Amino acid sequence: MNSPAIRVSGLKKNFGASEIIRGVDLDIQRGERHAIIGPNGAGKSTLFHLISARLPVTAGAIELKGENVVGLKPFEIARRGLSRSFQITNIFHNLSVFENLRCAVLWSLGYRYSFWQRLSGLKDARQRAEAVMEEIGLSRRRDTPAGILSYAEQRALEIGITIASGADVILLDEPTAGMSNTETEEAVAMIRRVTEGKTLVMVEHDMGVVFGLADRISVLVYGQIIATDAPAAIRCNAAVQEAYLGTSLHSGIAS
Amino acid sequence: MNSVIFPRGRLLLWGGGLALAIALPLLFKSGFMVSLLCQMGIMVVFALSYNMLLGQTGLLSFGHAVYYGLGAFITMHTLNLIGKDGSPLLVALLPLVGGLAGMLAGVVLGYVTTKKAGTTFAMISLGIGELVAACALMFPGFFGGEGGVSGNRVIGKESFLGFTWGPQVEMYGLIVLWAFLATVAMFALTQTPLGRMANAVRDNPERAEFVGYDTQRVRYLMLILSGLFAGIAGGLTALNYEIVTAETLNAHTSGVVLLMTFVGGIGFFYGPIIGAILITVMQIVIGGLTHAWLLYFGLFFLFMVLMAPGGIASLIAVQHKLWQAGLLGRMLPHYLATALPTLVLLAGLVGLIEMGYALLAGEGVGAGDTATKVMGMEMQLNAPGPWAAALGVAALGLALTRWIGGRTRVAWNATLSTLHGDKA
Ligand SMILES: Nc1ncnc2c1ncn2[C@@H]1O[C@H](COP(=O)(O)OP(=O)(O)O)[C@@H](O)[C@H]1O
Ligand SMILES: [Mg+2]
Numbered sequence A: 001m002n003s004p005a006i007r008v009s010g011l012k013k014n015f016g017a018s019e020i021i022r023g024v025d026l027d028i029q030r031g032e033r034h035a036i037i038g039p040n041g042a043g044k045s046t047l048f049h050l051i052s053a054r055l056p057v058t059a060g061a062i063e064l065k066g067e068n069v070v071g072l073k074p075f076e077i078a079r080r081g082l083s084r085s086f087q088i089t090n091i092f093h094n095l096s097v098f099e100n101l102r103c104a105v106l107w108s109l110g111y112r113y114s115f116w117q118r119l120s121g122l123k124d125a126r127q128r129a130e131a132v133m134e135e136i137g138l139s140r141r142r143d144t145p146a147g148i149l150s151y152a153e154q155r156a157l158e159i160g161i162t163i164a165s166g167a168d169v170i171l172l173d174e175p176t177a178g179m180s181n182t183e184t185e186e187a188v189a190m191i192r193r194v195t196e197g198k199t200l201v202m203v204e205h206d207m208g209v210v211f212g213l214a215d216r217i218s219v220l221v222y223g224q225i226i227a228t229d230a231p232a233a234i235r236c237n238a239a240v241q242e243a244y245l246g247t248s249l250h251s252g253i254a255s
Numbered sequence B: 001m002n003s004v005i006f007p008r009g010r011l012l013l014w015g016g017g018l019a020l021a022i023a024l025p026l027l028f029k030s031g032f033m034v035s036l037l038c039q040m041g042i043m044v045v046f047a048l049s050y051n052m053l054l055g056q057t058g059l060l061s062f063g064h065a066v067y068y069g070l071g072a073f074i075t076m077h078t079l080n081l082i083g084k085d086g087s088p089l090l091v092a093l094l095p096l097v098g099g100l101a102g103m104l105a106g107v108v109l110g111y112v113t114t115k116k117a118g119t120t121f122a123m124i125s126l127g128i129g130e131l132v133a134a135c136a137l138m139f140p141g142f143f144g145g146e147g148g149v150s151g152n153r154v155i156g157k158e159s160f161l162g163f164t165w166g167p168q169v170e171m172y173g174l175i176v177l178w179a180f181l182a183t184v185a186m187f188a189l190t191q192t193p194l195g196r197m198a199n200a201v202r203d204n205p206e207r208a209e210f211v212g213y214d215t216q217r218v219r220y221l222m223l224i225l226s227g228l229f230a231g232i233a234g235g236l237t238a239l240n241y242e243i244v245t246a247e248t249l250n251a252h253t254s255g256v257v258l259l260m261t262f263v264g265g266i267g268f269f270y271g272p273i274i275g276a277i278l279i280t281v282m283q284i285v286i287g288g289l290t291h292a293w294l295l296y297f298g299l300f301f302l303f304m305v306l307m308a309p310g311g312i313a314s315l316i317a318v319q320h321k322l323w324q325a326g327l328l329g330r331m332l333p334h335y336l337a338t339a340l341p342t343l344v345l346l347a348g349l350v351g352l353i354e355m356g357y358a359l360l361a362g363e364g365v366g367a368g369d370t371a372t373k374v375m376g377m378e379m380q381l382n383a384p385g386p387w388a389a390a391l392g393v394a395a396l397g398l399a400l401t402r403w404i405g406g407r408t409r410v411a412w413n414a415t416l417s418t419l420h421g422d423k424a
Helices: A044-051 A074-079 A097-106 A123-135 A151-164 A181-194 A207-213 A231-235 A238-243 A248-254 B008-027 B031-057 B065-085 B088-113 B118-138 B168-190 B193-203 B205-210 B215-241 B251-264 B271-289 B293-307 B311-324 B328-361 B367-375 B384-423
Strands: A006-015 A018-028 A033-037 A059-064 A082-084 A169-173 A199-203 A216-221 A224-229
Touching: A006 A044, A018 A044, A018 A224, A033 A044, A033 A207, A044 A059, A044 A082, A044 A169, A044 A199, A074 A082, A074 B205, A082 A151, A097 A123, A097 A151, A097 B193, A123 A151, A123 A181, A151 A169, A151 A181, A181 A207, A207 A231, A216 A231, A216 A238, A224 A231, A224 A238, B008 B031, B008 B168, B031 B065, B031 B168, B031 B193, B031 B215, B031 B251, B031 B271, B065 B088, B065 B118, B065 B215, B065 B251, B088 B118, B088 B215, B118 B251, B168 B193, B168 B215, B193 B205, B193 B215, B205 B215, B251 B271, B251 B293, B251 B311, B271 B293, B271 B311, B293 B328, B311 B328, B311 B384, B328 B384
Parallel strands: A033 A199, A033 A216, A082 A169, A169 A199
Antiparallel strands: A006 A018, A006 A059, A216 A224
16 A cells, blocks of 8 residues: 555666666655646657557556556556546547547446446446546536647546546646636646546646646656656756746746 | 336336238238348348347447358258158247357357457457358358358148248248347346446446456357347348358448447347337348448438447437427427428438439449439430539528528527427
């Protein structure tokens, strides 16, 4: 129980000749809200892809709740209670909002590949999907195909699919990217609500969001983590200041 | 919204469909009609099983006839094995043997084909299809070589509840029974966790993995189940024709079931039913009228792919939506107005095709006779008169179709925007 939710050590990822993740060590404690920040192209999404097995690891180790998960398939990691969202919306476009969410809860409720049970008879799946739909504020779009939702609604659904399974380790990749200020505020409140009591790792560009939400922050620059600390300490970390010189960190912290 | 276990509308539709299927041979008693109906019933099952892959799981297969054909061969061999000691009851159960054979083929072959989705799956399915078709020629002992394997579905001394399956109409009854059961089962499957996850895998295999599903397993299971129903259709075809040839499992049969399913509409459960019925009618009726039927078939397919890629079912669905919004009345006059010049165009084209076919294929094929039969006229194909007439009709039809069709399109777009405006 005292092993960290996620432990990454010596993690490396090459795309051909280019090294994108260059030796990352990172411990995420259970129940922690951890933000990962860093300039564009630093490798934040790639780091998520490695942890969630979307991409194979070049070198290094990843442990999920004390167990090695390198070499597992994405669905095996999902079944161990890690769920992630995507920076680029990744939903079931032709299915309704409700069906999207129900698909996301089926495995965790133990229905597996059943072809002998009627979906409409699975009360727990329906209730869970409806509860998540309520939480992400999409109840009135219940029967709308996901593909024709507005951008903000699709982003909400993206998070809904991620949390629906009830996984206790959640990775969110830029959940508020491209949202207006009010939309961001609502999204953050929602994320806070739905990840209550869970381990949350979040890539985020909006510094207001990061400093408001995170217990700890890691700064990823050019494939390496240059600092991991509490928000206050990150704010006055010299290396971070340097990496972010003249960028949005200052204004973000100021605001 | 729809948590009723059996919505009344659905029960009514299914009951109505079954009643119609039973009533049809009572209305049309001719042997030709009953044979046609038998073929339709078999193809409905086959096309629905194909859509479990294409429409529901997003797998484009070029080798689905393998499961159908193997089901047919195994059924035929089992029938011959039972021989005289059997009973009509056993015969009635034989399609299940075909189904199990198709399923087993799915277990073996699907393990290879479903490793990948997309183009890779399509290519492997094509390869496996060719492989099995080649086997059919290499092992005449099992596949019967050129002549195929034949049998007799009337066995045993007693009848079963009065049925011997000898008369075609009794065979039709058996087909309706199996087709109905298979259709209900295939529909039920769409309403299960596996069925829904197949849709999810179709839409976005990557995300399906991240919600805990092994997409390869989903595809594999769907293929096995699809093989089961294709095998049942194969078993029915073996009993119906009392002969199975290598044609049953070759690429042509795989192509036909793809056409049926696509033309009917892959996005709706009932789409393949419409496609199977329509294409079977076209094959048999138009095939009986003209030697150029494959040409018409190809043109029709081309037309459907270009004009209604969602298939006939999607056309129906749109009309239904218009009707619900009270807008169908606005479009109906336009439909009728477009139908008229389209018929003129069609008449001109048919004339050109028939005459061309007669001229090129030569009198020896008998194509010349058909041309005159279709047009209802005796024609001198070496004189310019008939050609000019047909060309003129076609040109007139084309001009009118474009003119009126353009106006219909404008009305159509206006109606659609009203429809969507109403909804927003
Ligand atoms: N599949 C890939 N093949 C090659 N290069 C990639 C691939 N994915 C990402 N990269 C590169 O890796 C770097 C990090 O990308 P990414 O992890 O998306 O950055 P971030 O999310 O921090 O903005 C970028 O320079 C990107 O071009
Ligand atoms: Mg990124």
